[in-house]
Amino acid sequence: MLKWVVAAGLVLALPAVASAQDAANGKKLFTKCAPCHAVGPGAKNKVGPELNGILDRAAASVEGFAYSDALKKSGLKWDDANLHKWLENPKALVPGTKMLFPGVKDEVERDDIIAYIESFNADGTNK
Template sequence: MRAAPTSLFALPLLALALLPNLAAAQDAEAGQRAFAKCRACHQIGEGARNLVGPELNGLIGRHSGAVAGYSYSNANKDSGLTWDEATFAEYIKDPKAKIPGTKMIFAGIKNEKEIADLIAFLKQFDKDGKKL
């Protein structure tokens, strides 16, 4: 019996290696749709400005209450949080539970996949609103 050429085994492995990159792009697209829930109060991207809520450029890695020109609640400013993926995921499920006294009026997003997609979308934007 003859062995199969190595290339026949390499192709599926290559496809598996690329899968996380493809999933990330799909997640960001789904996250853009999830962001529709946020759009009434927040902007993101070049030219984003503060509305009812602060603009969200460069959110991941930013300290809570740090956007210039936005009037945060004392609870938010004093929370000591730095927005990483885990902290934001917990916050967006139930903002008032994570930061009691926040002025953010939002029931939250409970679906884990939707939260992950939203984070993938938000992470695309640097502090100036440029896509990374």
């Protein structure tokens, strides 16, 4: 019985630990994005829009940011799958975008970056 409880506890604890590590690594990898993007408390638009609350938000919906027509007309929603495609190769997903970024080819790195930006609420506080 005790063994079972310990094993169940481990299984439940693992995903949480993994995601915290992903976000920590994603924070380091976000240095690739930081010249153009801010996320977290008080994030403001820079060369690119601030990224708070990005998950499941419609593309091109940060007020006051001058998006390209291409992204405005894309009709995309930033779910996990679209964020992966975007970060792998923005121009392939949205030809004509003004995000001049070659992309992150490593899927695990993309996962970590997404885990990091997803760890913030729309108001910049931590989830």
